[in-house]
Amino acid sequence: MVNLFKRLRKLQTILNTKVGTGAAILPSLASATKEFPAVTRLHLTYARKINQGHGGARHFWRKCLPRLKYHNPGIPMTVTQTSDQEGPSALTIYFAEQAGNAAKALAAERKVVDKLAPAPVENEQSVVLDIKNRTYNQIWDRVQAMTGAKTVSPTGEDNQIMAKLAEIKKKSGPDRQRVQAIRQAKKDQERMLAEARGQVDKQVV
Amino acid sequence: MSPYGSVLPTAARGILSLCRAPLRETITPVISTFQQVRGLKSKPKGKGKEQPVKKSKGPQEFRQKNLKDMPQWALCDAMRYIRAIEVGREPTVQKYELHIRLRTKRDGPVIRNMLRFPHAVQTESRICVICPPGSKQAKEALAAGAVLVGEDEVFEAVKAGKIEFDRCLAHPDSLPALNKAALGRILGPRGLMPSAKTGTVVEDVAARVEMLRGGTVYRERDAVIRLPVGQLGFSPEQLRDNLRVTLDQIKKDASALTDRVNKEIYEVVLSSTNGPGFSLNGEFRSESSPETSALTGL
Numbered sequence: 001m002v003n004l005f006k007r008l009r010k011l012q013t014i015l016n017t018k019v020g021t022g023a024a025i026l027p028s029l030a031s032a033t034k035e036f037p038a039v040t041r042l043h044l045t046y047a048r049k050i051n052q053g054h055g056g057a058r059h060f061w062r063k064c065l066p067r068l069k070y071h072n073p074g075i076p077m078t079v080t081q082t083s084d085q086e087g088p089s090a091l092t093i094y095f096a097e098q099a100g101n102a103a104k105a106l107a108a109e110r111k112v113v114d115k116l117a118p119a120p121v122e123n124e125q126s127v128v129l130d131i132k133n134r135t136y137n138q139i140w141d142r143v144q145a146m147t148g149a150k151t152v153s154p155t156g157e158d159n160q161i162m163a164k165l166a167e168i169k170k171k172s173g174p175d176r177q178r179v180q181a182i183r184q185a186k187k188d189q190e191r192m193l194a195e196a197r198g199q200v201d202k203q204v205v
Numbered sequence: 206m207s208p209y210g211s212v213l214p215t216a217a218r219g220i221l222s223l224c225r226a227p228l229r230e231t232i233t234p235v236i237s238t239f240q241q242v243r244g245l246k247s248k249p250k251g252k253g254k255e256q257p258v259k260k261s262k263g264p265q266e267f268r269q270k271n272l273k274d275m276p277q278w279a280l281c282d283a284m285r286y287i288r289a290i291e292v293g294r295e296p297t298v299q300k301y302e303l304h305i306r307l308r309t310k311r312d313g314p315v316i317r318n319m320l321r322f323p324h325a326v327q328t329e330s331r332i333c334v335i336c337p338p339g340s341k342q343a344k345e346a347l348a349a350g351a352v353l354v355g356e357d358e359v360f361e362a363v364k365a366g367k368i369e370f371d372r373c374l375a376h377p378d379s380l381p382a383l384n385k386a387a388l389g390r391i392l393g394p395r396g397l398m399p400s401a402k403t404g405t406v407v408e409d410v411a412a413r414v415e416m417l418r419g420g421t422v423y424r425e426r427d428a429v430i431r432l433p434v435g436q437l438g439f440s441p442e443q444l445r446d447n448l449r450v451t452l453d454q455i456k457k458d459a460s461a462l463t464d465r466v467n468k469e470i471y472e473v474v475l476s477s478t479n480g481p482g483f484s485l486n487g488e489f490r491s492e493s494s495p496e497t498s499a500l501t502g503l
Contacts, residue, residue, distance in 0.1 A: 001306055001429045001474070002482070004270040010481045011276065017289045044293065061293050070289035074499030079293030 012165060019158055021140050022064030024149035026072050029096065036148030038096040040124055041076040042068075043117040046089040046131075048081055053133030057089045060136040064143075071152055080116045089132040090114040091139065093146060099125045103146035266310050267428040269471055277486035280448070281441050281494035283475045288500060290480045291437055296503055299478045300326065301435040301444060305455060306472040307428045313466050316430060316458045321420035323450060324443045326433050332414050335359055335383055335399065336376035356382050363391055374413055375399035375406050430455060437477065440501035445489060448473075 032038040044065070046057035061079050069077055090112050093103065104127060112130035120126040127146065131139045143149070154162065278286075284301075291299050307316075333353040336343050343354045353359055353370055356379050362368075373392065375383055383399065392398040399405040405413075423432040434451060435444045452470065459468035476482040490497070 001304060001427075004272075004275065007482055008275065011483075014286055014290075014481060017286060065292045066289045069292040070285065073285050073288065073495045076503035077292050078503055 012161060015158060015161055015165075017066045017070050019152070019154040019162070020063070020067055021137060022060075022067040023071060023154075024068065024144065024151045026068070026075060026147050026149045028072075028074075032096065033148070035100045035102065037098060037100055039072075039075060039147050040094045040096050042078070042094070043092040043114075044077075044079045044090075045087075045092075045114050045116045046079075046081065047085045047087055048083050049085055052085050052089075054085065054089045056134045056136050056139055057091070057131050060091070060131065060139045063136055064140050078118075082116065088112050088114050088130070090117070091129045091131050091143065092117040092126050093129065093143070094120055094124050094126045097123055097125070099127045100146070100148070102148075103127045106142055106146050264311070266308070269306075269308055272472060272484070275472075275484050277484045279488040279491040279494060280445060280475070280485060281490035281497065281500060283483035283485060284441055284444065284500050285495060286483060287475070287477045287480045288437065291477055294437070294479070296438040297436055299437040300433040301437065301439070302476045302478070303430075303432055303434040303448065303451060304474040304476060304482060305430040305452070305470055306474070307425060307430065307459075307468050308471040309425075309428050309468045310466070314462050315425040316455060316462070316468070317424040318454070318458050319420050319422040320451065320454045322434075323446045324435065324439060326421060326435055326447070331370040332372045332374065333359060333370035334374045334376070334414065335379050337379055340376075340378075368392075368397070370397075373397040373399055373405065377406055377408060380406060434475075438502055441489070441497045 026039040027033070027036050029038045042065075044057060044061055046061070047054045050058070065077055065079070069075075092114055093099075095103065107127045107129050110130040112128055112132075114128050117126070117128070129139075129142060129146070134142075144151075287301065331352040334343070335356060336354065338355045338358075353362075360383075368391075380399075389398050421432050423430050432451070434447050439447075452473070455470065459470075462468065473485045473487075474482040475485055
């Protein structure tokens with residue numbers, strides 16, 4: 001099994017799935033309003049390579065979706081990766097009953113058709129957001145404006161761990177240099193010794 | 206060579222090296238006899254310097270780290286993290302994995318068995334059965350869901366490089382034919398070669414096919430048993446059932462080995478195809494964990 005300290009260190013990075021861009025609670029059936037109805041599911045479609053502006057979508061999947069999923073475990077989120085670079089890069093948001101006006105307005109800015117997204121069932125309305133040529137931050141801002149998601153701010157404990165990790169990261173550069181210098185000195189010493197020995201052997205033979 | 210050798214002129218060095226070798230040969234036995242005599246007179250103090258010191262074998266048991274600082278999670282909390290990390294991946298492909306750390310000796314027997322989960326992990330595993338074609342067992346195996354049944358045609362296919370199965374079973378009657386075909390070199394490295402030791406040479410082929418279709422083989426390696434334990438879409442209850450069956454079976458395996466061998470479970474870690482390992486604390490859910498219905502499906 002992996003070394004305990006490695007595992008501990010790795011586990012500290014799960015903080016990344018808890019706080020950061022995209023850490024927000026989407027409105028559920030209990031907290032829904034007329035303007036921001038409950039979100040039932042999400043679907044993301046994008047192409048495999050970053051050409052033609054698919055990079056932001058992938059970053060959104062990698063960075064924001066885990067945090068969204070962590071804070072909204074009950075909302076299904078699916079991702080389809082296509083090999084069609086010319087195809088759409090779209091995020092489909094499914095609302096219960098009726099989509100809000102903000103969502104409709106933002107989605108109407110740039111129209112896109114996503115054939116791979118599942119069709120909305122009864123009592124569900126979907127809104128497709130075109131995310132081509134947009135960074136994940138821009139995508140997240142739009143998603144938040146459309147759904148009215150409430151950001152979860154990190155707790156005091158989270159902030160402490162983050163500060164500690166940042167400090168470790170800052171320290172790692174000088175540490176790496178220091179250790180490299182030690183190793184280099186040891187190697188030089190060994191090489192010198194080996195050379196000296198080689199000379200002696202030559203003289204003896 | 207000696208450091209002062211380089212200072213001497215070449216001729217002198219030759220003389221020096223000539224007389225050195227015989228000197229050593231004659232002197233060494235003298236010293237050793239002297240030491241023996243001394244050893245007879247008085248008891249050897251501490252470690253016996255005369256005998257070549259035996260290399261210490263190191264610790265007898267696998268070293269166990271103290272889990273004091275290791276954060277541990279309830280099953281539902283661990284599942285919440287794992288599902289967040291695996292978001293957007295194919296739910297039938299990504300699996301929950303279980304790593305069971307044992308407290309055990311470095312040598313001695315290892316746990317090696319197969320088990321059948323209440324909720325099947327593999328969606329479909331293709332099984333090949335080697336038995337005389339047309340026999341009763343062949344028909345039963347086919348009925349139980351084996352993909353490939355036969356003797357010579359299987360050997361031909363394997364030799365041609367066509368291995369279209371994940372498991373391979375054999376009936377004792379066709380064992381001579383199997384050995385004659387010398388497939389060990391092809392099947393062995395893939396872990397597909399049937400042998401009585403792994404329980405893949407059995408009389409009742411059909412029952413084993415049934416079992417393998419819903420089950421998993423596992424073995425202990427370096428004091429850890431790793432096995433897939435569920436699909437990502439499983440509900441916490443389903444996963445709990447599978448975990449329970451697995452742990453019970455492993456405890457049973459450990460007690461079935463021999464009386465002298467003492468194995469016990471030290472740590473249970475839940476992980477997934479892409480996720481980190483979460484050490485479990487044995488509880489099902491904590492106060493902050495979400496509803497179990499929220500942790501099901503995609």
